[in-house]
Amino acid sequence: MPTPDLPYLNLREMEAAAAEVLSPAALAYYAGGANDEVTLRANRDGYAALRLRPRMLVDVSAIDTSTTVLGLPLDFPVGIAPCALHGLVHPEAEVATARAAAQTGSVMALSTMSHRTIEDVAHAAPGRLWFQLYLYRDRSVSRALIRRAEAAGARALVLTVDAPVLGRREAIIRTPVRVAPGTVLPNVGPRTPGSEGLDDLSYFDTLLDPALSWADLAWLRAQTTLPIIVKGLLTAEDAALAVEHGCHVWVSNHGGRQLDTAVTALDALPEIAHAVAGRAEIYLDGGVTRGTDVLKALALGAAAVFVARPALYGLALAGEGGVRHTLDLLRDELRLAMALCGKTRIADLGPDLIWRG
Numbered sequence: 219m220p221t222p223d224l225p226y227l228n229l230r231e232m233e234a235a236a237a238e239v240l241s242p243a244a245l246a247y248y249a250g251g252a253n254d255e256v257t258l259r260a261n262r263d264g265y266a267a268l269r270l271r272p273r274m275l276v277d278v279s280a281i282d283t284s285t286t287v288l289g290l291p292l293d294f295p296v297g298i299a300p301c302a303l304h305g306l307v308h309p310e311a312e313v314a315t316a317r318a319a320a321q322t323g324s325v326m327a328l329s330t331m332s333h334r335t336i337e338d339v340a341h342a343a344p345g346r347l348w349f350q351l352y353l354y355r356d357r358s359v360s361r362a363l364i365r366r367a368e369a370a371g372a373r374a375l376v377l378t379v380d381a382p383v384l385g386r387r388e389a390i391i392r393t394p395v396r397v398a399p400g401t402v403l404p405n406v407g408p409r410t411p412g413s414e415g416l417d418d419l420s421y422f423d424t425l426l427d428p429a430l431s432w433a434d435l436a437w438l439r440a441q442t443t444l445p446i447i448v449k450g451l452l453t454a455e456d457a458a459l460a461v462e463h464g465c466h467v468w469v470s471n472h473g474g475r476q477l478d479t480a481v482t483a484l485d486a487l488p489e490i491a492h493a494v495a496g497r498a499e500i501y502l503d504g505g506v507t508r509g510t511d512v513l514k515a516l517a518l519g520a521a522a523v524f525v526a527r528p529a530l531y532g533l534a535l536a537g538e539g540g541v542r543h544t545l546d547l548l549r550d551e552l553r554l555a556m557a558l559c560g561k562t563r564i565a566d567l568g569p570d571l572i573w574r575g
């Protein structure tokens with residue numbers, strides 16, 4: 219059950235409440251998308267536009283939302299997507315988020331751009347951590363991060379490929395995001411925030427490698443035996459290449475923060491599922507705020523979905539308990555949606571659930 223002392227009935231209410239407590243810069247950074255935010259809106263609207271075909275007269279007295287991702291048992295198929303800078307809104311930052319993921323039987327993908335160390339976060343969510351990589355121009359820095367993630371017990375690496383350069387996020391051009399002076403971002407290296415005359419995101423941008431290509435994926439594959447998930451794919455062609463490189467696929471448009479007017483993950487999913495054809499696992503994110511959204515993504519071929527902003531809003535409102543509330547709401551809504559669709563197990567969710575018009 220959702221945390222009783224939090225009054226929010228759904229993720230939209232949490233978003234509205236978080237907007238009241240976030241600083242203008244944190245709100246611009248978290249909530250904003252790229253350019254005209256067409257993709258940001260479409261991510262959410264796409265779920266509402268897709269209609270369900272429920273089956274009746276099925277015994278739904280017992281619903282099982284459990285599943286596995288990369289062999290890891292999950293209580294329900296929702297994880298936390300990598301998000302930079304949890305410390306903008308809560309002193310425990312990624313550690314609080316990780317605890318909530320562990321307590322709900324979920325999984326968390328920790329961003330390279332975190333406030334807390336890989337080791338601290340792994341300790342908070344034993345066995346339930348993936349590590350997201352932005353590849354640095356200086357590969358020795360990335361190699362060291364991979365070794366630390368392995369040693370800390372991360373179960374997979376998530377390579378983000380849709381941000382070779384930073385998207386044009388006009389909200390943060392107006393209200394730049396800055397980490398507090400003196401803050402050490404453990405995976406970014408020592409610096410004095412603002413000393414380069416850049417806002418913090420533009421500074422991150424200078425560290426990352428815009429020349430990233432499929433050859434680098436082969437390099438990464440050779441660096442580790444951990445499963446690699448390529449995050450930010452939107453086409454069958456790229457998904458097939460990822461699988462050929464021995465990787466899993468994360469369908470995402472980066473929450474509408476990179477290429478505006480890019481296709482939504484939900485719309486891209488069918489062609490990607492067709493191309494992958496069961497050879498790898500597929501995950502998805504972007505705009506998920508309801509149990510029915512989770513159900514639709516799974517019906518179209520995702521093994522699990524991930525949420526970013528909803529987790530950050532929970533963190534901003536009530537720390538660890540707030541993130542738990544976000545995840546509990548999604549789990550309970552998914553269970554209800556499954557019952558009303560006449561489906562009792564995750565394995566039963568398939569394309570027959572989606573109305574084609």
Ligand SMILES: Cc1cc2nc3c(=O)[nH]c(=O)nc-3n(C[C@H](O)[C@H](O)[C@H](O)COP(=O)(O)O)c2cc1C
Pocket residue numbers: 247248249261299300301302329330331350378449470471472473474503504505506524525526527528
């Ligand atoms: C504030 C914020 C920070 C993010 N930081 C990262 C990051 O460090 N690495 C990454 O791969 N994706 C990052 N993302 C993208 C998310 O992982 C995810 O793809 C997207 O936000 C999902 O959409 P949702 O916010 O609608 O759930 C970030 C998103 C937000 C909102």
Ligand SMILES: CCCCCCC(=O)C(=O)O
Pocket residue numbers: 302331381382383384385419422423426472475
């Ligand atoms: C591409 C430069 C850094 C981005 C850091 C965090 C992120 O992914 C985001 O969406 O914000």
